[in-house]
Amino acid sequence: MNLRADHVAGAAFIIFGATVLALSGDLPTGQLSMPGSGFLPKIVATLTIVCGLALIARAGESAPYSEIPWSDGKHAAMVTAITAAAIALYEHFGFIITMGLMIIALLILVERRNPLRAGAYTISIVLFTYVSFAYGLKTPLPELSFSF
Amino acid sequence: MESTLLSLAHGFAIAFQPDNLWYAFLGCLVGTLVGVLPGIGPLSGISILLPVTFGLNATQAVIMLAGIYYGSQYGGSTTSILMRIPGEASSVMTCIDGNAMAKKGRAGAALCIAAVGSWVAGTFGVIMLTMVAPPLATIALKFGPPEYTALLVLGLIFLAYMSSTSLVRTLLMACIGLLLGMVGIDNMTGHFRYSFDLAELGDGIGIVPVAVGLFGLGEILSTPSHKVVGDVISPKLRELLPNRQEWRESIMPIARGSVLGFIIGIIPGSAHIISSFLSYALERRVSKHPEEFGKGAVAGVAGPESANNSASTGAFVPMLALGIPTGPITAVLIGALMIHGINAGPQLVTEHPDVFWGFVASMYVGNLMLLALNLPLVGLFVTVLRIPYAYLYPLIIMFCIVGVYEVSHSIVDVWIMLIMGVLGYVLRKFAFDPAPLVLGLVIAPLFEQSLRQSLIMSNGNYFIFFHRPIALGLLIVCVILLGLSTLTFILKRKDWRDKLAEAEAGEMQQ
Numbered sequence: 001m002n003l004r005a006d007h008v009a010g011a012a013f014i015i016f017g018a019t020v021l022a023l024s025g026d027l028p029t030g031q032l033s034m035p036g037s038g039f040l041p042k043i044v045a046t047l048t049i050v051c052g053l054a055l056i057a058r059a060g061e062s063a064p065y066s067e068i069p070w071s072d073g074k075h076a077a078m079v080t081a082i083t084a085a086a087i088a089l090y091e092h093f094g095f096i097i098t099m100g101l102m103i104i105a106l107l108i109l110v111e112r113r114n115p116l117r118a119g120a121y122t123i124s125i126v127l128f129t130y131v132s133f134a135y136g137l138k139t140p141l142p143e144l145s146f147s148f
Numbered sequence: 149m150e151s152t153l154l155s156l157a158h159g160f161a162i163a164f165q166p167d168n169l170w171y172a173f174l175g176c177l178v179g180t181l182v183g184v185l186p187g188i189g190p191l192s193g194i195s196i197l198l199p200v201t202f203g204l205n206a207t208q209a210v211i212m213l214a215g216i217y218y219g220s221q222y223g224g225s226t227t228s229i230l231m232r233i234p235g236e237a238s239s240v241m242t243c244i245d246g247n248a249m250a251k252k253g254r255a256g257a258a259l260c261i262a263a264v265g266s267w268v269a270g271t272f273g274v275i276m277l278t279m280v281a282p283p284l285a286t287i288a289l290k291f292g293p294p295e296y297t298a299l300l301v302l303g304l305i306f307l308a309y310m311s312s313t314s315l316v317r318t319l320l321m322a323c324i325g326l327l328l329g330m331v332g333i334d335n336m337t338g339h340f341r342y343s344f345d346l347a348e349l350g351d352g353i354g355i356v357p358v359a360v361g362l363f364g365l366g367e368i369l370s371t372p373s374h375k376v377v378g379d380v381i382s383p384k385l386r387e388l389l390p391n392r393q394e395w396r397e398s399i400m401p402i403a404r405g406s407v408l409g410f411i412i413g414i415i416p417g418s419a420h421i422i423s424s425f426l427s428y429a430l431e432r433r434v435s436k437h438p439e440e441f442g443k444g445a446v447a448g449v450a451g452p453e454s455a456n457n458s459a460s461t462g463a464f465v466p467m468l469a470l471g472i473p474t475g476p477i478t479a480v481l482i483g484a485l486m487i488h489g490i491n492a493g494p495q496l497v498t499e500h501p502d503v504f505w506g507f508v509a510s511m512y513v514g515n516l517m518l519l520a521l522n523l524p525l526v527g528l529f530v531t532v533l534r535i536p537y538a539y540l541y542p543l544i545i546m547f548c549i550v551g552v553y554e555v556s557h558s559i560v561d562v563w564i565m566l567i568m569g570v571l572g573y574v575l576r577k578f579a580f581d582p583a584p585l586v587l588g589l590v591i592a593p594l595f596e597q598s599l600r601q602s603l604i605m606s607n608g609n610y611f612i613f614f615h616r617p618i619a620l621g622l623l624i625v626c627v628i629l630l631g632l633s634t635l636t637f638i639l640k641r642k643d644w645r646d647k648l649a650e651a652e653a654g655e656m657q658q
Contacts, residue, residue, distance in 0.1 A: 009578045013320055020327055023342055032608030035600045037334035037341060041327060048323040054316045068577050076369040076573055080566070083365070083545055087562045090549065099549070103542040111538040125543060129550075139199060139554060 005068055006059035013052035020045035078110045095141035100126045156278060159505030162207065163513050168506065171208045172514045175215020180521060182216060183223025183239075184529045185540065190220035191586075192364035192544075194480050195356045196551030198487075206488035207503050211510040213484055214464070217477055218270060218511070221457045222518045225262035226529050229255060229449070230381045239456070241428040245441060245448030247381075252444050254394075256387035256526075261398045261446060262453040263522040269406040269454035270515040273461025276410050277468075278508055281497070284469035288494040291470070293601035294612050298622035299472060300595045304588070305626045306415055308633065315633040318584045321575075325588020326595070328353050335593070336600060348560035355483055357552045358589055359476050361565035362582040364548045366572020368541045388523055390446075398450035401431050405454030412455070413462020415474065427455035461511065467492055468504060472591075476583060479590035 021042060030036025086102035093101075100122055107118035133139045162168060182193035193216050201209035224239035229246035242262065249258040291299070308318035331342045332352030343349035390398070405427045412423040431451040432441045441448050463474045471493025473479035482492045490500055497504050552565045575582050606612035613619045 005578055009580070013324075016324070020342075027339060027341060028337070032603055032610075034608075035603055037337045037339040040596045040599065041330050041341065044323050044326045044330075048320065048327070051316050051320045051323065055320065058314075058316070062579075070577070072370065072372045075372040076570075079369055079545070080570055083549070083566055083569075087549065087559065087566060090553065090562065091559055095550070099546050103546060106542040106545070107538070113538060121539060125546075129546065133550070139203070141550065142553075 003065045004059040004062045005065050006055045006062035008065055009062075010052045010054075010056035010059060013055065014049050017045045017048035017052060020048070075110065079106065082106055082110070091142055092145055094143040094145065096126055096130055097144060099129075152278060152282060155282075155501060155505045156509060158501065159507075159509030160512075162502055162506030163211070163509035168208060168211055168510060169513065171204065171212040172215050172510045173517055175212035176219040176222075176514050176517045176521060179216035179219020179221075180223035180226075180518065180525075180529070181532065183220035184226050184532060185544075189363055189367070190217050191359050191477050191480065192367075192548070193220060194477060195360045196364070196547045198356060198480065198484055199551060199554035201484060202487065206485060206490050206500070207506045209484055209488055210481065210503065210507050211514075213481055214507065214511065215514050217481070218457060218460050218514065219518055221270075221453075221460050222263065222266045222522050223529070224456075225266070225449075225453050226259065226522070226526065227533060229258045229262065230383070230530065231533060239424070239453075241424045241452040242449055244428075245443075245445045248442065248444035249446070249449065250381045250383075253387075254390075254444065255381050256383035257390035257394050258449050259383060259526060260388050260390055260523060261394065261450050263519055265398065265402040265405065265450045265454040266457040266522075267515050267519040268402050269409055269458035270461055270518070271512065272406040273410050273413070273458040274508065274511045274515065277461055277465055277511075280414075281465050281469045281504075281508075284465065285494040285497050288470045291494075291618070292616075293598040293605065294616050294619040295622070296472075296598040297595065297602050298613060298619040298626075299470070300591050300598065302622045302626050303472065303474070303591065304584070305629050308584070309629040315630075317580055321580055321582065321584035322588040325585040325590075326592045327588075328358065328585075329589040329592020330596065335597065346560060348558050352593070353564060353589065354555065354561055355476070355480055355586065355590055356555050357561040357565040358568050359480060359586050360548050360552050361568025362572040362575075362586065363476075364544065365565060365569025366576065366582065368544060369569055369573040370576050371537075371541075383526060388526070394446050397446040401427075401447040401451035402454045404430060404434075405451040406458045409455035409458030410462040413459035413474070414465050423455040423459035424452035427451040468496055468507075469494065471496070472594075473587070476586035476590065479586065482590075 024038045024041050024045065027038025027041065028036030029038045029042060082102055082105045085105075086098050089098045089101075103122040103125065104118055107113045107122065108115055130141060133141050163172070178193065178197065179190065182190055194213050197216065198213070201212060204212070225242050225246065228239040228242040229250050232243050232247035246258045246262065249255065304319075304322050308315045308322070329352065331349055333339070333343075333350050334341055340350065405423075408427055408430065409423040412426065428441075428448060428451060431445075431447040432438050435441065435445070435447060437445070463478050466472045466474050467478040467482060471482065471491060473482055485492050485503075490496070490503060548565060549562055552562050553559065555561065572582050602612055603610075613623060
């Protein structure tokens with residue numbers, strides 16, 4: 001049997017639905033006349049499993065899993081990793097340093113742009129945004145803090 | 149009718165206040181830019197700029213955010229016509245004939261027809277909104293929990309039926325959205341659900357991090373910069389006016405697109421996207437020269453552009469009259485009103501007439517502003533489009549982080565955005581449309597509350613939904629739609645939705 005895209009997607013949804021059901025174990029289902037907090041989540045999780053099974057049943061119509069193009073995966077992984085690092089540092093290093101580092105990393109490491117041009121672009125964009133938020137929109141952005 | 153006109157006059161008095169005019173202009177300008185730029189849609193634009201409105205009053209906030217929404221529908225056509233890249237999803241159909249017209253040297257005429265069509269449709273939509281919303285709000289006052297439950301179920305099923313992906317895929321997305329919407333404290337019992345001891349999840353998962361993640365960051369992850377080509381056709385200012393033949397060919401498509409768009413806009417789902425597809429299909433069907441479609445047919449630009457603008461206005465009817473979001477964008481707008489202490493819904497007209505009528509009147513003004521903005525500033529937009537995407541997307545990521553963080557100053561929200569971005573990327577790979585997920589997330593609390601209240605009211609008897617005429621009528625429509633979808637599923641027959649999905653896929657690949 002050829003592994004199809006919907007086989008993988010359907011299985012993932014079944015696992016997700018089963019996980020939600022397992023996590024809902026301690027939530028009271030209640031009765032029809034007084035439904036508890038676990039009532040609707042359990043119904044929806046079951047529906048997710050049923051739909052996952054339906055997806056697998058019709059998986060033959062989907063593209064083979066091997067044909068899903070992942071050529072942009074490296075770009076996506078690099079952007080995700082740099083964004084994650086920026087989020088981790090955002091509250092500690094503040095807006096100017098974190099966003100400056102993030103944009104320059106994206107331009108130089110991911111996009112292979114000229115470092116001088118990337119640096120000038122980054123500084124002007126970050127400072128303009130900071131000033132616009134702080135003074136124009138009266139919405140101060142996080143600043144450098146050493147409290148890790 | 150007389151009281152409606154008096155209220156509208158009161159609305160104009162509010163809309164013409166200098167501050168409100170300024171925020172309408174700002175919203176329209178930002179919205180046009182959001183629509184022009186590929187990779188950032190109206191949902192991301194509104195979500196990112198939501199925190200900026202915290203310092204404004206409710207009327208100004210909703211005027212500005214709505215301006216971004218309908219402004220983006222205008223702007224989306226510019227990128228479609230000049231670059232053959234849809235600036236946002238509802239402009240996909242405009243790419244086909246709009247760009248073909250541009251290649252024939254009629255870029256200016258295509259832009260003008262798109263702008264005039266958008267203005268006519270937008271104004272028609274607002275007139276209909278003025279007439280329909282207040283009486284609908286009066287009827288909605290009779291709605292109880294069973295009617296709301298049935299209406300929300302209808303919304304989900306209609307979205308599934310109208311979606312270009314299959315019923316199962318749409319339901320799966322809606323289920324995931326509903327489950328995400330149940331994270332946090334249960335309002336009726338006080339139980340913590342799926343919060344994993346994170347205090348930040350006690351209030352639940354917000355719409356903004358999910359929407360920005362799925363549609364903003366997810367789009368960026370799926371779009372490597374080398375795939376965004378920067379060939380922009382630059383029209384000259386003197387070429388902006390269409391000739392007499394082109395005007396004649398655009399009149400009826402604009403009229404049909406306006407009516408069709410408004411009707412579809414009222415129905416829950418990604419109305420502005422669906423309406424442009426349906427309008428294109430309709431124009432091709434009624435045309436005496438269907439073979440011209442794809443080669444620069446004027447109707448292929450006028451119809452879809454009018455439809456998506458009318459639909460974006462129509463979407464405000466259920467939002468303002470019933471307090472029900474028809475899609476993720478109206479959901480974020482409802483959230484914006486709630487932040488200012490105002491609940492959208494039947495009481496909005498009576499309890500906050502300044503907000504309601506000021507907002508409606510500002511849309512008349514905003515549509516005029518957009519017409520004035522879009523044509524003379526086309527040179528500016530062409531310049532914006534020439535900024536390399538490699539320089540643009542880091543900026544968008546920065547605004548995504550800042551926008552999400554500023555909503556509640558929670559870094560957990562920003563992590564949720566990142567997770568949703570990765571999820572959005574994976575979902576696109578497996579051909580899932582993330583829009584129903586956001587809709588599920590938005591309606592989850594309202595749906596759960598109304599369902600449980602209905603069951604408590606009836607002492608656990610499900611027949612409460614069949615004993616009340618409005619709820620029964622809505623459920624019958626649900627059954628009919630499910631029946632139609634199941635029939636297609638069993639017979640494995642291609643219907644109009646499959647054909648539209650193929651058209652969309654074909655356009656995206658080009």
